[in-house]
Amino acid sequence: MSVSIIILVVLALSALGYFLGRRRALSLAAESGGKLHSLPGYYGQTVALFAAVPAFLLLIAWLFVQPVVIDARVDGMIPDSVIPEGGARSLVISDVRRIAGGLDAVLARNALDEGALIDGSVDFSTIRDRLAEVGIALGNDVPTEVFEAAKVYRQDTKVGSTAMAIAVIALSMGLGAWSFMRIRPDLRARNISEGFIKSLLIGSSTIAILTTVGIVASLVFESINFFRMYPASEFFFSTVWNPQFRGGSELGILPLLWGTFYISLIALLVAVPIGLLIAIYLSEYASKSLRSVAKPAIEVLAGIPTIVYGLFALITVGPFLRDWFAQPLGLGSSSSSVLTAGIVMGIMIIPFVSSLSDDIMNAVPQALRDGSYGLGATQSETIKKVILPAALPGIVGAILLAASRAIGETMIVVLGAGAAAKLDLNPFEAMTTVTVKIVSQLTGDTEFASPETLVAFALGLTLFVFTLGLNVLALYIVRKYREQYE
Structure with missing residues (x-):
């Protein structure tokens, strides 16, 4: 059965x-x-x-x-x-x-x-x-x-x-x-029933906690096994990523970290200004009827599968940047580039910035706006001098959460930026990220006990530490500078 x-x-x-x-x-x-x-x-x-x-x-x-x-x-x-x-x-x-x-x-x-x-x-x-x-x-x-x-x-x-x-x-x-x-x-049937429900809630919370502990423990233990086979100093400070499953591998993480940082930076440069402008317009200028249509339409971007974004980068954005910018300027001839992945990833994370920032700006009390208007300030001055400073901690937290989302993206990078691990400032060159190499090192018929396979856990642990740090920083900023209104 x-x-x-x-x-x-x-x-x-x-x-x-x-x-x-x-x-x-x-x-x-x-x-x-x-x-x-x-x-x-x-x-x-x-x-x-x-x-x-x-x-x-x-x-x-x-x-x-x-x-x-x-x-x-x-x-x-x-x-x-x-x-x-x-x-x-x-x-x-x-x-x-x-x-x-x-x-x-x-x-x-x-x-x-x-x-x-x-x-x-x-x-x-x-x-x-x-x-x-x-x-x-x-x-x-x-x-x-x-x-x-x-x-x-x-x-x-x-x-x-x-x-x-x-x-x-x-x-x-x-x-x-x-x-x-x-x-x-x-x-006492009600007590029994509610006791079951309470135990279920406690069990659900425990499962969530134990799952997190299990993920961290698996990363830590396998990373320890990797560092027993491969020197940690070479992993963290080498500038060459060249895994060879038959020996002679060079597994430096710096090129991967640079690609991850570079692509995420471009994504944030695209998403943050556009997302903030959208949030300001929806919160302060748009009518209720327009807001009720525009905000859900923008948030649809967050629900599109990342493979669709990857195909969009591969078929549309990449060739456009290559034909109109990279080749005429002599900066490259490939449609896979950091700029391609960064732009498409920025489009993907726009709703993370706009929606969270909009909710935070709407949480600013109307009394602050009325007081600013009463002192003779215009609407734009009120936005710049009152609303944005009051909502700044939450906006920074939204940006950092969007950055964590960008750092963990894989499919857009695979199709839009390529798989080349190198240190380069040219945004029209193909590069890769930590997440892409995690997938590639665990794909195929490989021996699990080899350094070239176990390195995926070291990469995952490093990425986990970075994203956890960003999330902790976001929570710290929000809690430290949050203003309470009644």
Whole structure:
């Protein structure tokens, strides 16, 4: 039984428990003259929560534990003699999973008898032919141990999935029935229901915190492994980025940081002036009807997928800058450039600056405007001397948040700026950023334990520190210089 079906069954049992629990509460209320501790709906919620929440917790735990247990058993079945020289055990385990998945597909098509597969009465050549029919190509040199491990993996997965379905559904039915039988007029159903909700809220907050801790921990631990293989001084201070997966790599981060800074700076030079002018117009000059149309239309820019922006940079902006500026001025001949990516990225982050700045300027009390007008100031003088200074901390925070968004962008850089890691001041030259190289170092069939792969985690940790610093700086500026109005 698939996980989705198990979830649907548990949700159906939970819904049934709600209606039965509420109905039982109403019948008890009729018998006792309407004396119930809580509303009837709370009794139904209690049954529904007992039927759903523990079952889902068991399902989540099972989904985490089962693969670990099965992988450990399968790993013990594979001797070191079948591991290819220079290869990794994890690659053999991946082959085991791939073959097991192929066996499932073959059996689903009734192209092979399951009993013959289990008792080994069918020869390996027949199995290989059946696997080839579903797109699983096996060579003649596949070790017997790997194939036997694949059969065990498939069988254990099947047994584990069946046991999971039985255990989860049984737990849902059992706790639902137990909760239903506990319903009586003096049961504090509202307290139980609200306690469940409070625990759910605490659990959600904990998951968010643990996710952040897990991300940071994974970056830190893998970065430590990288710095054990590659000198930290060369990584942080070298000006050459030249990864060679066969040795002799130079992994200096400075060209990547320079490309990230350069492209982000151009993006901010595009987005900040335009975004602020838009915010000033929408906040101070536009009518309500125009504002109700213009602001959502501008914010649509933030919802456009970045791949669309990347294609726009590649097909439209890049060739335009090359043909009208780079080639006539003798500054370059490529449509991929820092300026291309920076302009398109600036267009993308305009809503981050304009929308946040507009909201901040609207938060400035009308009394300050009226006082300025009363002193004889014009509208433009009021904007320059009163509104912008009052909203400045929030505007700076919006700019820094937009900068964090620009630093983390990948797709626009890939299609608009190229992948060349170098130090150059020419904005019409192709460059790249940290995020692009993170993707490229983890793409393809590479050995995970090599410095050229682990460097992606060091790059990610460096980028995380930079963006975290910008966010902290933005919060510090907003809190330190924020003005409170009543």
